[in-house]
Amino acid sequence: xxxxxxxNPVTGITDGKMRTLLKSxxxxxxRQTSRKELINAVRYKATNPKTGRLWNVVDCQxxxxxxxVSEKERRVKKDGTLSKKPRSVFEVDHVNGxxxxxxxxxxxxxxxxxxxxxxxxIVCYACHKQRTAKQRNK
Numbered sequence: 001x002x003x004x005x006x007x008n009p010v011t012g013i014t015d016g017k018m019r020t021l022l023k024s025x026x027x028x029x030x031r032q033t034s035r036k037e038l039i040n041a042v043r044y045k046a047t048n049p050k051t052g053r054l055w056n057v058v059d060c061q062x063x064x065x066x067x068x069v070s071e072k073e074r075r076v077k078k079d080g081t082l083s084k085k086p087r088s089v090f091e092v093d094h095v096n097g098x099x100x101x102x103x104x105x106x107x108x109x110x111x112x113x114x115x116x117x118x119x120x121x122i123v124c125y126a127c128h129k130q131r132t133a134k135q136r137n138k
Contacts, residue, residue: 062127091128
């Protein structure tokens with residue numbers, strides 16, 4: 001196994017860069033498959049309080065917050081300012097986490113399986129941030 005930061009002569013990039021590329025290219029596949037199916041399975045119609053019209057909503061599994069599937073908000077950044085771009089108010093959480101993609105050859109199978117087939121729930125952005133922090137501190 002090459003040293004950290006060492007360029008692989010076959011790929012022309014470091015192993016870290018390869019892991020980043022793999023994860024960033026696998027996530028769109030997940031967003032178009034099991035994530036999409038989960039949202040479709042748990043969403044239901046409710047009245048939008050701003051417009052009075054029906055819209056699709058989901059519930060946070062932790063705090064019970066009702067969120068519109070298309071609802072967006074600007075998030076608070078680390079420096080305390082608001083983000084420029086509004087983002088979805090909910091995220092899909094992998095309940096048992098995702099297997100870390102350390103050794104590409106050994107773990108890609110587990111990573112892929114957990115990403116696509118692992119247990120997932122709808123949670124709001126704030127609750128997802130807390131869950132992820134807890135999982136990383138295990």
